[in-house]
Amino acid sequence: MNKQSSKKRLQDAGQGYLFMSPTLFVLAVFIIGPILYAIFLSFHKVQLLGDMSFEFVAFENFARIMEDNRAIIALKNTAKYVLIVVPTQTFLALVLAATLNAGLKGEKLFRIVYFLPTLTSSAVLTLIFMWMYNKEGLINNLLEKVGLPTYNFLGDPDIALNAIMLMNIWATAPFFMVIYLAALQDIPDSLYEAAELDGANAIQKFFYVTVPFLRPVTSFVVIMGVIGTFQLFDQSYIFSGGSGGPNNSTLTVVLLIYQYAFKSLGTMGYAAALAFALAIIILVATLIQRKFSKEESLY
């Protein structure tokens, strides 16, 4: 009896793994394999073109990051970008969701309109914004009409990154808004009624009922935001034509990785090291974020 059941369990397990095997195979080949290969590359000096060569250099690639001015600039730019974009887009998403949840007229229409930017591909979006930012573009035309000085948004190193930030906040906030909206509609009305009985006004209700209840969702939104913003690439690539200029102001870590991996020959190992370092940074940032929001979890 006992033997029988343990054999059956083994069979069940075996069957389960067999069913999973196609997925496991795909995972191994397309996800785990490349990750391991990237780690392998990051410890080597690699020449892929022509006579392929791998030379083991231990931590030399990682040491080089510290001495690389452009890597430091890229990291600074990216950090600045994350620190500004993530809180702003989270807050904006929350506010947008709250207004949509307030029961206004034409709510459904607004929901669609707000969500539209998310549907546009980021490459198209960037091109449209570049046209707007252009010296002769929409924004400068409007500025001119109201008698304000025009500005070279694309060419000024001090402004270029901010211009990308603005665009990205505008484009990603609606996506998180939808997530917030779903969570908002989950909050039981009884909580608000109870608060009302205690004499809370609208603002108090928002900060003492809505915001605490949304904490797990906020945690999710922030983590996704951090991961997404750390990986900023396409916008700054299109913006600067792949150079990260003007004056390195739109250079991000991923753009730098791309440049080292594909633009110059023989730096694939260094690019892998940079990518690995970025993965660790994102991991640490996510862990810190989780630590902070853990004890505040509702459930």
Added chain:
Amino acid sequence: MAKKKWIASLGITTMLVGSVLAGCSGSDEKTSSNGAGEKVEITLAGWGGNPSEQKLLTQTIADFEEKHPNIDVKHEVISEQYMDVLKTRLIGGEGPDVFYLDALEAPALIETGVVEPLDDYVTEDFDVNDFEKPMLEAFQVDGKTYGFPKDYSTLALFYNKKMFEEAGVEVPKTWDELREVSKALTKDGVYGFGVAPELARLYHIAQATGGEVVKDDQANFASDKVVNALQPIIDQHNEDKTSAQASEVGANWGGEMFGQGKAAMVIEGNWAIPFLADTFPDVEYGTAELPTINGEKGTMAYTVGYVMNAASEKKEASWELISYLTGKEGMETWTSKGFALPTRKSVAEKLGYDKDELRGALVAGAPYATVWAEGKNLPIIMNNFNNQFIAAFLGDRPLDEALKEAEEQANSEIQ
């Protein structure tokens, strides 16, 4: 019962895994049929040009196929990020047999050994000496020739005749004159001179006073001589305010800026001539050789060559194609409409571009032009130069300081 199920699930899984595996192990086998009489297909990769240019190339290839009935040419156009795509494909062993290679990228790619040396293929009647020497040298390393230049362009001064008439000035012969003339031409929304603040366009100016931008394959553009040579470009933009780059007036490049009438003069190459004819046919303009610096003539030359993949399995057929495309006959067809200038002296003579009203100035620049190619690290050096030069150009920091930083960065990347 249970056993049967087990076998059934095993069967299904095996099929699934099998199909995945089959999907992965694609068709690697190449048909290496070089036998006589059999058709050989070779691939030719390049970037796209404008439609009329494409038509010329198609025509040239069709002529070739007619003369070589056993060779089929598959023309592939890589429209974006040409070098990235090409490198990746070469690494993956899926590179084209014959491809375009910009002189700028040539030394680094040749060093890796993926480009086939062509000396053994060249025959007497191919007539190597017919090529313009500087253009050919761009594809030579250690005395071996790795490619033949398909065409080239130099830079010339494009000037708007109407604006010059209105301002009552003459076409400048020297850079000092150009700066003076710009003052007279600049007015309300029009800049005297449209400038492209990048190394590819400024290289010859940077070296005009004896400085060296690249020394022993290292960046050297922060040397006093180079900085002094480039300072006037910065001064004209920031002090005189008589020059602007295209993005400052909402244009994408110099030719567009010139066509829109936002600059009275620009320095552009042959590519601007068909562009202006197509897009701004009403602009009346002339071309002149570039202004001299310290009495010395100078201009840039850009060239692209056809090279052969060293891993190609159809080298004989590939050479047939290269020799036709860069040969007297193929080159004549390719350059007949003036989208590109022929690198063969005999073809240039035959087509009479040296006497052409607009192209004459470009052809005249060929003998003294500096070819845009200098060792394998030029792409890195160019990137860092452009990145910082623009900061100085916009007046954010002094030129010497900006270039010093860019030079250090470039050399740290090169080591």
